[in-house]
Amino acid sequence: MARFLKNFDQKAGKSPGSLIFIGQQRMDEPRLRIIDYDSQTLRKEFIKTIDEVGPIKETNTTSWFNIDGLHDSELVKRVGEKFDLPSLMLEDIQDTGQRPKIEEYQDHLFITMKMLFLNEDQTEVWSEQLSAILTPNYLITFQERPGDVFEPVRNRITKPSGKIRTRGTDYLLYALLDCVLENYLKVIEKMGERIEDMEEEVLENPVPELLEEINLYRREIAYVRKAVRPVREIISKLKNLDSEIINPETMPYLRDLSSLEEQAVDSAEIYKEMLADLFSTYNMAIGSKLxxxxxxxxxxxxIFIPLTFLAGIYGMNFESMPELHYKYGYHVLLGVMAVVVVGMLFYFKKRKWI
Incomplete structure (x- = not known):
C-alpha cells in the first residue's frame, strides 16, 4: 500500500459518514483500555467490551479511554453510539490516510494526526494515525496498534503527587500532544545524525551505495514533512481556540507546543535542503572524478600520438629508408621515443596540466 496516499477505492460511491476502514490492519483484535483518575483515586485497566467503560460521561474524574485497532468498524460504531459522536468524525477515525486536522463540534473537539517511528535499522519512517476526541469529562483516543509514545504520560498518572492528577482532560490532551511532538524531534534528530555523517563521505568516497542512501533519506524526510507540516495548523487553532472545553489555565501549555512544532518543521526543512545539497555535491564529486x-x-x-607516428614511419615497407639497415636503428628509435615521452611530461608538468 502506498505510504503517501492510501487506496480510496473502497469509499468510492459511498455516502458521507460510511464506516469503511482504509489502511492496513495492524493487529488481530482491538484492545480497549480505560484510565480514570483524580487527585485521590486511580482506575487503570484493560476491558473486554465497550459496555465496561462505565458512566465516565457523568463523573467528575478525568477519564482516558484508548482503543488500539481501527479495523473493527462495528466497534467504532458502538463507541460512536455510546458517546454520541458524529458519523463524519467516525469516518475520519477509520481513514488512516486522513490529513492531520482539527475540528470543533458543539460538545467535542476532534484532532487527528500522525505518530512517527523509525524501524529497527533507523532508516525508514513509518507512521500510525492518532485520533483524539476531547470533552470536559473524558478523552477518547484511537490508535492503529499497541505501542506508542505515551508511556511517560501513563507513568505520570500513576504518581499521586503529579500535576496531571489534578488537571482535566484538556491538560491530558496537551501531555499526549507534547509526547507526539517531542517524538517528531527524536525521529528527525536520529535521521539527521546520519545525514550529517554523509557530508564527509560524499566528498571522500562518493560510491553508488551512498547515492542510494541519499535518495532513501530524501524520501523519508519527505514523508516526515508530510506528517509534521499540517500539525502547525492544528497547534495554531488549538492555542487560539475559544471553547469551554479548554480551561484557560491550560492555554499557556498549548501555546508552548508551538515551539516544538516549529522546531520539528524547521529541522525537517533544514535536512531536506542538506540532502539536496548532498545530491548536488555527489554529482559534482562524480563529475570531478570523471x-x-x-x-x-x-x-x-x-603521449602516444608522436610515438605512434614514429612507429608508423619506420613500419612502412619501403626498401630505401634512412637508417633502415643501421645496426643500432632500433635502439635509436626507442631512445627518440623515450626523449619524446620525457619531454612531453616535462612540458605538461610545467603548464600544470598534471
Missing part, C-alpha cells in the same frame, strides 16, 4: 579520469586518458593518448 574529469580526472578523462584527463589521465587524454594525457596518455597525447
Amino acid at each position: 574529469n580526472e579520469i578523462m584527463k589521465f586518458l587524454t594525457i596518455f593518448a597525447t
